[in-house]
Amino acid sequence: MEYEIVVGMEIHAELLTNTKIFCSCPTKFGDPENTHTCPICLGMPGVLPVLNRDVVRYAVRAGLALNCKIANFSKMDRKNYFYPDLPKAYQTSQFDRPLCLGGTVDINVNGQTKPIGITRIHIEEDAGKLLHESTDGTLVDVNRCGVPLIEIVSEPDIRGPEEARIFAEKIRNTLEYTGVSDCKMEEGSIRFDVNVSVREKGTEKLGTRTEMKNLNSFRALERAIKYESKRQIIELKKGHPIIQETRKWDDVKGISSAMRSKEDAQDYRYFPEPDLVPITITDEEIKKAKSELPELPEAKKARYMAEYDLPEYDADLITSSKEMAQFFEETVKISNHPKQIANWLMVDIPAHLKEKELSISTIPFVPSDLAELIDLIQNGMISGKIAKFVMEKMFTEDGSPKEIVERNNWAQMQDEGELQTIIEKIVEDNPKSVSDISSGNKKAYGFLTGQVMKATKGKANPQLANKIIREVVAKKIN
């Protein structure tokens, strides 16, 4: 019997607002514990929340980018539960009237476009963090309390781990592009919850699902779904029913294990947040937000193919990250060689970045440097081979590509007279090659070119060297 894997996702992303959702504390990550706190995010008695309008603006932008309908009227609700990282003992969230409803996003699976439904997007506040390492027992860091989040809920339209990863990547890209979230997985600013079930292929009815929360990498996401669906299939084949439960994914061991069943599920006692007024957004405001939406990956990709004549593969890769696309565009503005720029961005640069543990946003040179490097090749100043060395140095040394070339004396020999002398000597010293050529063995040209490169330490302009070699050899034969 063949099984089909059905996945629905909930994606939490922290918004890039400067301040928290209900107070003016900064949202900055990584500062010392409990330095971004105030009576409001500490949940002290008598204080009141004031909704940060930027949170609404950002969430609306995400909603529009994911083709959602923006609600003219929505409201905040309280989700009540006790935990030491939740100062008010309720999370202010949205229950039955979310900000965005009914969207869809197209993903690309094996060259096929597939729409994934977005059920809803709502806004809410993040909780704090518990620090268990301390010798004083467990401590609470409240810095993250009140950092604004959106929760994106998908329809169970995702079939299998790969689609889930592609969908998650697509969401991350969209949020990055729209400036809604920086989606830094390592900082937990985007997190994935997945609902996994399996069913006999061809059947309609959804199987019993299990949930895994807080997966914080694409790899974990893909592996968790792979493992969990396999586990469910094995259970079903054994004739065991699937129990609806929350399972914990252990990324180190690569297994999921039961955490709590549906019966133990908490009753959050949602009710409308009485300290906040409903959120109203007019059609004009929605229209305006739409017009301010930046170019999204799909549109950008199409434009790169049309405007820069890039192959689809290149356009897809370059637009897969906002920063990469930005780097590309800034470079192409200075040096109009899109395909070459794309090549650098797809091959050499990622390799160096990986080696140096950098990212395109922390790359140690600027687009005009890459443009200069490409121009150096174009002008025949350096060969493509030398350019690769220059690129390597651009990651480790100061100075522009031109300076690097000069410093290392890598400029190609452009002086025809000097090259002529060197070549005449090489031809003179290799009579065998000349006789080979005259007897029709053209391969000997390659040998001579090699000798010239060796003699010039690779700095001879290959085209020029070839031309002169042919002239000198022809003269010799005649």
Place this chain on the structure above:
Amino acid sequence: MNINRLTIHETKEALSKGEFSSEELVASYADRIEKVDPKVDAFLLKCLDDAKEHAKKIDSEGKTESSILSGIPYALKDNICTKDIKTTAASKMLYNFVPPYSADVYERLQNLDSIMLGKVNMDEFAMGSSTENSAFKTTKNPWDLSTVPGGSSGGSAVAVAADMAAYALGSDTGGSIRQPASLCGVVGLKPTYGLVSRYGLIAFASSLDQIGTFTKDVEDAAIVLNAIAGHDAKDSTSLNISKKDYTVNLKRGAKGLKVGILKNFNTEGVQEEVKTAMDESIAAFKDAGAEIVEVDFRYFKQALAAYYIVACAEASSNLARYDGVRYGYRAKEYTDYIDMYYKTRSEGFGSEVKRRIMLGTYALSSGYYDAYYKKGMQVRTVIINEYNKIFEQCDVLMTPTSATTAFKIGEKVDDPLQMYMSDTFTVPINIAGIPAVSIPTKLDQKGLPIGIQIVGPALGEEKILQAAWALEQSFNFRKNQPSL
């Protein structure tokens, strides 16, 4: 001259004329507090040294006339946060809580150089109608020390009634200003929801809580309302409307006013003398040229039920933050964090607070939400509509504030339902978010004050104060004085 007997406007006049200084004024109040408070137990925290300092400063800087409230001493209900001054909500849970911020109302009064004498007693977290639910002390009614002052703002009412403060602020969630004002013979005003900022008011039921005033007469209520009303960006439910001077039309009299009375007024359980006071009030209005209109309000029972569901539901969530993790009381011994929660909350809250948390938790629970909380909210809409209809027929509505005068201490503590019933006339007003003022009319045979409540439509403060002032003139209640 007995300085402490004076109203704000009388005190101000005397201050202006130089009959006494701010310092002398505060000293006189301090003496009164030292003498009388041991009998009535209104104050949880006296700030008399700071108050004297403040007064001295006002005198020396010649600021006695910088505002109508400058130099005027007042008391604050202890659920209103005061920066660097202990604020407990009369709960063991917050026995040591010193807020690093101030309530908006306190800041406004500070800016006007009014002088805070101290923090006064209340039912724990404002839950109660007798101030017997305070974790610290039971406040006594100055008219009869064996009776309750009402609640939850019993301390505020007593501070004013016993001349220990020129005025006081309290909070009113279901009658917590008006009922104690009625039982103690002072004027108690609950403004329209959103007119006064709730920022820094320790929440009981967020959608019902409203800060208001206790004063010696209606004119003072208008004066203090002028000072505390106004938009506050820190409170999202604060109304953003232009400021009004509530004293301007105050003394227009009742001529031409349409005063509504309830035609289906349920007289069962209402003390005879309260009924008499109602009849005399009707006569007084008629004499003053007002028109009496009979109106219908059909939902006292439903309002009370909806109130206890909605208020408890919100309270169960609002009070969930008292977990011992960050501030306030924490149990001494516990095995893990869950155990710490259990013990902290079991030991830190009093029984009435626990009762309401449990009621509210139940009302919000999955499977019960629709039958309770949701139904309660629907009843709210019905009641708002009912009042809208009423105020199409009249300018203000008049009812008793409380069905009875002050009851004995201990009389209702074991009968919470009986206690809840004492809110019948006040609760629907909070449900609808509209303003109401209670004014004293006369004493019953036991010598206990009887209050009458004047209710208005949303933002109808001017009208209810105008009506209340007119009624006040005909009763002249201030000739009475508790003998302490």
